[in-house]
Amino acid sequence: MRHHKYQWLISGLIILVAFAIGIAVYNTYSPRSTSNVSTTVVKEHYQTWTKAYLRGNKQQKFVKTNKGTKDQTLSEAQGYGMLITVMAAQQGFGSQKTFNQLTRYYMRHEISSQNPLMAWRQNHKGIAMVSTKAEKTSATDGDLDIAYALILADERWGSKGELKYNQLAKRLLSAIKSKEINSTTKLPKVGDWATGPKSATVVRTSDLMTAYFRKFASYTNDGSWTKVAQNSQILLKKLSNQQGTGLMADFVTVRSSQLKTGTIGSKEVASEHDNQYGFNACRIPWRVAYDYQLYHSQTSKQIVRKMCRFFADQKQITAIYTLSGKPVESYSNAAFTTPIVYAAQVVGNPELKSRYIQVLTGKMSKTEYYPATIQMATLLASSNIGK
Known part of the structure; x- marks a missing residue:
C-alpha cells in the first residue's frame, strides 16, 4: 500500500510539473501572452514624455512637435496626446485634468463652429497658437485618434462633467464620416x-x-x-x-x-x-x-x-x-x-x-x-x- 501511495504522489507531481511547464510555454508563445513590461517603467516613461512634449496653460495643453523655441503642433500630435493620456489613466496614472486640457485645445482649434475636424497645424504667434487659412483643413489620422480617445474617456470617466465626451465624440465621428470617408x-x-x-x-x-x-x-x-x-x-x-x-x-x-x-x-x-x-x-x-x-x-x-x-x-x-x-x-x-x-x-x-x-x-x-x-x-x- 505504501508503495502504491508513493507512486500516486510521484505521478501527481509529474502531472503538476508538466502542467506548469505547459502554462509557461503557452504564455511564451500564446498570440496574446501577458506583457512583461512593468507599470513602473511605463509610468516613468509617461512622466518623461509629458515633461518633454506637453505645453500650454491651466486651461489648454498641446503636444509640441518641433525643436524650435516657437512651438508648433499638429492634429496628429493632439490625437496621440489625448490617446496616450486616457490610456495612461486606464492604468492608474494620467489624469482627467490633463485629458480635459488637451480636449479643450482640440475644441479651440476645430476648423470652424460647423466643422469639428481639427485644423491640421498650429504655430505659436504672439501669445496664441494659430492656424493659417491653408492650415484649416484636416488630417484624418489625427481626427481618428481624437475621436477614439474621447470614446475611451467617456468609458473611463463618464460624460456628466464639464466636457461631454460622448457628445464631442459623436459630433466628430459624424464629421469624419461625411468629410473624411x-x-x-x-x-x-x-x-x-x-x-x-x-x-x-x-x-x-x-x-x-x-x-x-x-x-x-x-x-x-x-x-x-x-x-x-x-x-x-x-x-x-x-x-x-x-x-x-x-x-x-x-x-x-x-x-x-x-x-x-x-x-x-x-x-x-x-x-x-x-x-x-x-x-x-x-x-x-x-x-x-x-x-x-x-x-x-x-x-x-x-x-x-x-x-x-x-x-x-x-x-x-x-x-x-x-x-x-x-x-x-x-x-x-x-x-x-x-x-x-x-x-x-x-x-x-x-x-x-x-x-x-x-x-x-x-x-x-x-x-x-x-x-x-x-x-x-x-x-x-x-x-x-x-x-
Missing part, C-alpha cells in the same frame, strides 16, 4: 481637403485602423462603420499579399468599390518615400496588432505575423524600406522599431521581442517628438496585453 470605397481619405478625382482616392495605409472602426460602429450603433472596418481589413490583406515581405507603402490609391489598388509615385503626396515603407506606414504593425489584441481578428494576426517574420530576418530594424525589403536608410528609429516590438508581443514572436524589448522600454528621446510619442503609445498598449 470616401463614399465609394468606404475607406478613409487623407483629409477633408481630398475632394478631387485623384486626391479622394489616396489612402494613407496607416489610417486603416480597423479596431477603431469596429469601436465606432458599436459606440454609435451605425453599421456604416462596420463597412469601413471590413473594407480596411480587405485592403490591408490585399496589400500584404502583394509583397513577400508584407510591407506596405505610405500611400496607395483605391478607386472603386471593388478596392482595386494603384501605386503612388515618389513625392506625389507627402515625401520622396510615399511609395515605400516610410514614416507613415511604420505605424501599421501597431494599428493592425491592436485590432488583434482587442478583437482577435485572424486576418489582422496573419498580416502582422508576416511583417514580423520579415523583420526577424533582418540584422537590425532600420528606418524606411522598399516594399521588397531593401533598407533605404542605415539608422534606426523608434517610430519603426517600437510598433514591431509591440506587434511581436501581441502575435507571439519571442525572437523579435527578446531582441528589441529594450528599445520599447529604453531611454526615450526628449527632442524627437515623433519616435518618442509612438514609443509612448506602443508602450502603453504593450503593458495592457493580457489585462
Whole structure:
C-alpha cells in the first residue's frame, strides 16, 4: 500500500510539473501572452514624455512637435496626446485634468463652429497658437485618434462633467464620416481637403485602423462603420499579399468599390518615400496588432505575423524600406522599431521581442517628438496585453 501511495504522489507531481511547464510555454508563445513590461517603467516613461512634449496653460495643453523655441503642433500630435493620456489613466496614472486640457485645445482649434475636424497645424504667434487659412483643413489620422480617445474617456470617466465626451465624440465621428470617408470605397481619405478625382482616392495605409472602426460602429450603433472596418481589413490583406515581405507603402490609391489598388509615385503626396515603407506606414504593425489584441481578428494576426517574420530576418530594424525589403536608410528609429516590438508581443514572436524589448522600454528621446510619442503609445498598449 505504501508503495502504491508513493507512486500516486510521484505521478501527481509529474502531472503538476508538466502542467506548469505547459502554462509557461503557452504564455511564451500564446498570440496574446501577458506583457512583461512593468507599470513602473511605463509610468516613468509617461512622466518623461509629458515633461518633454506637453505645453500650454491651466486651461489648454498641446503636444509640441518641433525643436524650435516657437512651438508648433499638429492634429496628429493632439490625437496621440489625448490617446496616450486616457490610456495612461486606464492604468492608474494620467489624469482627467490633463485629458480635459488637451480636449479643450482640440475644441479651440476645430476648423470652424460647423466643422469639428481639427485644423491640421498650429504655430505659436504672439501669445496664441494659430492656424493659417491653408492650415484649416484636416488630417484624418489625427481626427481618428481624437475621436477614439474621447470614446475611451467617456468609458473611463463618464460624460456628466464639464466636457461631454460622448457628445464631442459623436459630433466628430459624424464629421469624419461625411468629410473624411470616401463614399465609394468606404475607406478613409487623407483629409477633408481630398475632394478631387485623384486626391479622394489616396489612402494613407496607416489610417486603416480597423479596431477603431469596429469601436465606432458599436459606440454609435451605425453599421456604416462596420463597412469601413471590413473594407480596411480587405485592403490591408490585399496589400500584404502583394509583397513577400508584407510591407506596405505610405500611400496607395483605391478607386472603386471593388478596392482595386494603384501605386503612388515618389513625392506625389507627402515625401520622396510615399511609395515605400516610410514614416507613415511604420505605424501599421501597431494599428493592425491592436485590432488583434482587442478583437482577435485572424486576418489582422496573419498580416502582422508576416511583417514580423520579415523583420526577424533582418540584422537590425532600420528606418524606411522598399516594399521588397531593401533598407533605404542605415539608422534606426523608434517610430519603426517600437510598433514591431509591440506587434511581436501581441502575435507571439519571442525572437523579435527578446531582441528589441529594450528599445520599447529604453531611454526615450526628449527632442524627437515623433519616435518618442509612438514609443509612448506602443508602450502603453504593450503593458495592457493580457489585462
